[in-house]
Amino acid sequence: MDDLAGFLRTRRSRVDPATVGIPTDTRRRVEGLRREEVAHLSGVSVDYYVRLEQGRATQPSEQVLDALARVLGLDETERCHVGRLARQRRHRAKAPSGKVRPELLRVLGLVTDAPALIMNHRLDVLAGNHLADLLYGRPAAGLNIARHLFLEETERGLYADRESCTLDVVGHLRLAAGKYPDDARLASVIGELAMGSERFRRLWARADVRARTHGRKLYRHPLVGPLELHQENFALSDDSGMELIVLSAAPGSPAEDGLRLLAGLGAGGSGVQPAVKAQAHE
Structure with missing residues (x-):
């Protein structure tokens, strides 16, 4: 229902390049940041970030997630959410029962x-x-x-x-x-x-x-x-x-x-x- 790759894509598209020091001009066709820009600002390789957005990368470390959160301007709720999505492959929480005591x-x-x-x-x-x-x-x-x-x-x-x-x-x-x-x-x-x-x-x-x-x-x-x-x-x-x-x-x-x-x-x-x-x- 939800995945890390899709969430990263939507967050990347909402970042104004000017807020992270990237000049823009009328020839820019991408809404938000480019993949390579996110990778550079986060300190990860372009190939690794591309694999993250394609759902092909292994679980990213907390350091990588923190760097991505900083570049993408995630708030605390979003930061917790992206961490949870990153852990889904290893741990998928079972839906709780709905019985009221x-x-x-x-x-x-x-x-x-x-x-x-x-x-x-x-x-x-x-x-x-x-x-x-x-x-x-x-x-x-x-x-x-x-x-x-x-x-x-x-x-x-x-x-x-x-x-x-x-x-x-x-x-x-x-x-x-x-x-x-x-x-x-x-x-x-x-x-x-x-x-x-x-x-x-x-x-x-x-x-x-x-x-x-x-x-x-x-x-x-x-x-x-x-x-x-x-x-x-x-x-x-x-x-x-x-x-x-x-x-x-x-x-x-x-x-x-x-x-x-x-x-x-x-x-x-x-x-x-x-x-x-x-x-x-x-």
């Missing part, structure tokens, strides 16, 4: 004033609290956030910051593909998105990676209107690939009033709902 569901049930979800690396929602169900207008458990965003929601749907959301989702899936290259279910999700969404295809081709752990999320709820929430991602430390995600409103904000109104409209509903069907296919 009962104790984790109990913790999720304690979150009552904010929408909260348990999500896996494929962006499958494995469980959601009552406010999460109300936010999505359906049981959150069983949703795949990427599929919901790209294939199910309209332009005037739930996501008010749709462009930013799509960048985050594709960047997350790129990271997941690098971590679990043999995950057939992840590959199926990516394939479905590529078949059904032109925007997904364009963003996927860029090979950008993102590791978002917190940030602002804007929603446009049909019953309570705009909701400006803060998303906090809590990655579990048990190698499950799961995250607990909480969407909170600032105290005294219109969004806090909106969540309170939403909870009132849904009073009497159920609490935590695990995605039993999704887990059964793990």
Whole structure:
């Protein structure tokens, strides 16, 4: 699903030659840096770098990866990603199981004033609290956030910051593909998105990676209107690939009033709902 050669090619194409001291003129036909320029600036032979981009080289050393990261201007997330891709030939991580522990569901049930979800690396929602169900207008458990965003929601749907959301989702899936290259279910999700969404295809081709752990999320709820929430991602430390995600409103904000109104409209509903069907296919 993802490979070192393809990632290096996309990163090379985005580097402005002027930023690394290479003069340009109107005769230059290559977007970004040439292969030989990357090799020279990184201190490796042209032949070796060409073999890296063709997927024919052995696993590069940490020193080579550090040099490439410097020349290509990789951030910390990208640097970790390229290291993981380089190690794939020797170690291919097995996709974690998606079974949610009962104790984790109990913790999720304690979150009552904010929408909260348990999500896996494929962006499958494995469980959601009552406010999460109300936010999505359906049981959150069983949703795949990427599929919901790209294939199910309209332009005037739930996501008010749709462009930013799509960048985050594709960047997350790129990271997941690098971590679990043999995950057939992840590959199926990516394939479905590529078949059904032109925007997904364009963003996927860029090979950008993102590791978002917190940030602002804007929603446009049909019953309570705009909701400006803060998303906090809590990655579990048990190698499950799961995250607990909480969407909170600032105290005294219109969004806090909106969540309170939403909870009132849904009073009497159920609490935590695990995605039993999704887990059964793990």
